[in-house]
Amino acid sequence: MIAQTIAEELGVAEKNVVATIALLDEGNTVPFIARYRKEMTGGLDDSQLRTLESRLQYLRELEDRKTTVLESIDSQGKLTDELKREILAVDTKARLEDLYLPYKTKRRTKASIAREAGLEPLARQLLEGVDEEPVALAAQFLTEGFDDASAVLTGARHIVVEDLATNADIVGRVRQEYFSRGYASSSVVDGKKEAGAKYRDYFDFSEPFHALPSHRILALLRGEKEGVLHVSFSTGDGHGTTDNDQFFEHIIAEDGGLTPRGDKADQFRAECVRFAWRTKLSVSSAVDVRMKLKEKADRGAVEVFSRNVKDLLLAAPAGQRATLGLDPGYRNGVKCAVVDATGKVLDTVIVYPHSGTTAWEHARTILAELVAVHHVELLAVGNGTASRETEKLAREVAELVSAAGAKKPQAVIVSEAGASVYSASEVAATEFPEMDVALRGAVSIARRLQDPLAELVKIDPKSIGVGQYQHDVNQTLLAAELDIVVEDAVNSVGVDLNTASTQLLQRVAGVNQTVAENIVAFRDEHGAFQSRKELLKVPRLGPKAFQQAAGFLRIREGLDPLDASAVHPEAYPLVHRIVDVTGLPVPDLIGNSAVLAGINPADFADETFGIPTVTDVLSELDKPGRDPRPSFKTASLADGVEKVTDLVPGMVLEGTVTNVAAFGAFVDVGVHHDGLVHISAMSDTYVNDPHDVVSSGQVVRVRVIDVDVERNRISLSLRLGDEASAVTKKAPSGSRTSASRSGEDAPNQRSGGHKLRGRGNRARGQATSRRRTKLEAPAGGSMAEALRKAGFGH
Missing domain, CATH: 1.10.10.650 (RuvA domain 2-like)
Known part of the structure; x- marks a missing residue:
């Protein structure tokens, strides 16, 4: 069934x-x-x-x-x-x-007390219809606690009301009609207009239940929770429209068999219907619709969050190249870490370039030295506070190194969301027990440029910061869905068995935390794995776990070239049959498209391996271990556009999508505050879901439509032909701008960098590092000259 x-x-x-x-x-x-x-x-x-x-x-x-x-x-x-x-x-x-x-077993109710007093027969008589006055009938049922006719009739009414309110058919129909006809309404709490300004769109708001998108539901509930909004879920629209009491009372009377019959109990039955609606069913329906809307909102928000996390996890990796990670900051300096092609930390330093010309030159000297010494190819700049200024420093360093004859490194803006969480995590403490907390974020930024998936799995997905009201939704549902997203992303890419961290390995199918730790311990003790079969020697990794995990684990340059592919070990006999037929050994068969294209999968299909499996094996042999992620590409941020005040309507800029919500997408164009491309400005055709047009991490070109400096709001369009607003709204002279967002916008969207608290902060103008080479520009000379004299670039 x-x-x-x-x-x-x-x-x-x-x-x-x-x-x-x-x-x-x-x-x-x-x-x-x-x-x-x-x-x-x-x-x-x-x-x-x-x-x-x-x-x-x-x-x-x-x-x-x-x-x-x-x-x-x-x-x-x-x-x-x-x-x-x-x-x-x-x-x-x-x-x-x-x-x-x-x-259901109920607590003692007024209805149950009336039943115990023997009033149920009276209630049944009155429902069926009577020719004498109900008061006269009620006088026959006087008993302790019900010592007059009025009390008896009230008790009988309680019985009928409870029966109506627990009738499955009535309850179901009323709930359905309530949802289809009802409205969510809100108004501002007295005295909260200024403090709750971000909810101004909901100060006088009303919308039908069925039309409410998830982000508005969550905004209403958050505004209510914060004491800014009065929120109601009712059959009225909040603007004077009736609550449709008569409509619902008619439904209850009709389905409950209490319609007028022209007898003397009509008034009693009408009262029962009215009380059932107003004291029971209207209340329970409002509670039910609130729960239903919250569930809908949770599902919508979790879906948006999951898709954004998936996009980030499967973002293009820059690859195995030496990288300098820069975690920007003003007062606390720029935290820097150099990692080699495998992600191993080689050097760290904190520089303070934003405290004067001398400090800028000093920082540039130090970073140029690091780049040259360690042959750095990539400069990963976190996108938080001081990111554009730090990116400018990185570009100057790149030019300086290039002028000295060394290979010019590429500066890239990288999302630092969650880096501070990683820095203070147990994972980071285990990985870098002696490293200053402030520097761990720089390591994470460098590594996530090299391989976003391998680094981001170390961070709780909820801390990556691409969600929509993620702290307001059902946390159990959110955690479960994000676990699924991470698991699917990791297994779709595959994992290098000899370099993967414990956090990455435990996301592989069939591998839990204990087994992942055992794999790493076995690798540390015995050296790199040479074949997948060696996995069976790992403690607590039995045949079942091996079966689930083996196909997703890769061994580069091992004993068997198939171990570097997605071909499962159980399909190796199939490959050997193909080898026998073609006469080519496995190394010659791999990547040989001409031979593989001529093989008919049906010729090798049998009871063990069907045509789908044979087809997959041939495809994998053609391109073994292929990465499903896109090729690496970065946005070229415009020079001179570093602050919101630098933006002018009509500009066409390149940026990176940082978050996709139900109502649009946020894009980082390099001014510290992300701009919003509303869903209506995404395409010339109707867009049902912004994810159909863009994804997190995607590089896009946008036109600036409107700029509100006072509220740090930037309106963008993917339609480059759209007309821009004629006026840029400037902040009042001398005022401080603030990132004010309405309840409809994603509340966790970046408006600055994360804050790091570390023990290693030094006075401005100073820097700490484990540099093995010291290089300073000679008085009156250039840094390029110093680099050449030191032998770099030859």
Whole structure:
């Protein structure tokens, strides 16, 4: 039954769903199933398998809950055949709980007290219709606690109201109509206009539930939480429109069988309906819609966050090149770290270039020396506070080194989001126990340019800073989804077994933290792995873990060239059959497109390896270990455009997408504050999802449309022909600008660098380092001359 339901939802063959469920139950991971079990799944991809896995869990939980509910109702002696059939046919947890509601053990209510007093027969009579006055009937039911007719009728009403409020059909219909007709409304709390200015768009706001996008829901809830907004979820629009009481009372009366009949109990039944709506169902529906909207918002925000994290993790790597990482700062200096091609730290220094001309020259001298000594090819500049000034310093250093005859390094602006979190983390402390906390961020910036995936896996994905209200959403859901994103990204790229960190290895399919630590310990003790088979010697890495992980682990220049590819060891016999037929050894077969293109996959397919597997193996042999990530490219930031005040409407600039939200994308054009390309300015055609147009880390060209200096807001367009605003809104003379964002904008968007607190801060103009070579420009001479005299550039 479950397999059939999922097959229908996914639009795939039921047999493939059955096979996939069996694979999951055996402990196989989604990345392994997606890549190496295509015959069994019918070629389901990672996304489909994740959906299948999620639905399988939900439906199994639903079946377990059905069993519990049936047993509970049966134990009360109230389970009828009709109710049992209805429960077994339920396909959502919400509907199941609605059906179970009348049978749940409740706290003592006014209705239960009335029932205990024997008033239920009266309630039933009045519902069925009577010819005598209800007051006269009520007089026959006087008892302790209900000593007059009015009290008796009130007790009978409590019974009817509770029955109406727990009727699954009524509850379901009312909730549905409430959601389709209702509005979210908000107004500003008295005295909060100035303090809550970023929520000004919601000071007098109303929008139908069904039209509310996730970011606006979260903005409303955050404004309410911060005490800035009054927020209501009701059937009115907040501007005088009626609450549709009569409409909902009619639904309750109709579905509950309490419509007017022209008898003397009509008024009693009408009161029951009115009380059921106003004291029970309107309240529970408002709570339900709040929960439903929050769930919708959470899913939307988590999806946006997940896609942005995936884009960053799969951003183009600059490759294995010596890199100087610069973590910019004014007062606390620029923290610098040189790493070699493998990411090993070679040298560190803190310079203070932004405290005067002399300090600038001193910093340039020191950095030029580091670049020349360590043959640095890349200068990675963090994009926080003082980033453009520091990038200018980096470009001058590059020119200086080039003028001396050495290879000119490339300066690149790098997102430093999460670098401060890494710096103070246990991972960083373990990796660099003796290094100043302030310098660890520079190491991270350098390494994330070399290989974003390998470095970013060391940071909690929630700290990467590309989310939309990530601190407001369901944290369990967010963590689970981000774990999936990281796992899929790591396994899609593959991991070098002999260089990967513990954090990277534990994201490989089938490898947990303990096994990852054991792999690194084994590597440290015995040296580099020479073959995948050696993994079986690692403690606690058994055959099952080997099966799941082996295909995603690479060994460069090992004993078997196939170990450097995505070909799974279980498919090596297939490759050997191909070798026998072609007469070419594996090294000659790899990359031989002419020979591989002439092989028909069907000729090698059998009961063990189907056509999909053979096709994948041939593709991998053609381009072994291919990286799915794009080629490395950086944005060329405009000279002289370093502050918001430098921007002029109409400018066309190059920048990097830093964050994609539901309403648009933020782009770093090098002025410390990201500009917003609204979804309406992304294309000449309708855009449903900004992710369809851009992705985080992508280099784009944009036109400046409008600049609000006072609020540091920059409006950009991807449509380069768009007209710009004629006026740039300047801040008042002498005022300080501030990054003010409305509740609709991503609240965690960068408006400056992260702050590092370290023990190594020195007085301005000084620097600390472990430099092995000292080089200073001679009095009256040039740095280029000094470099040549020192022998650099030959």
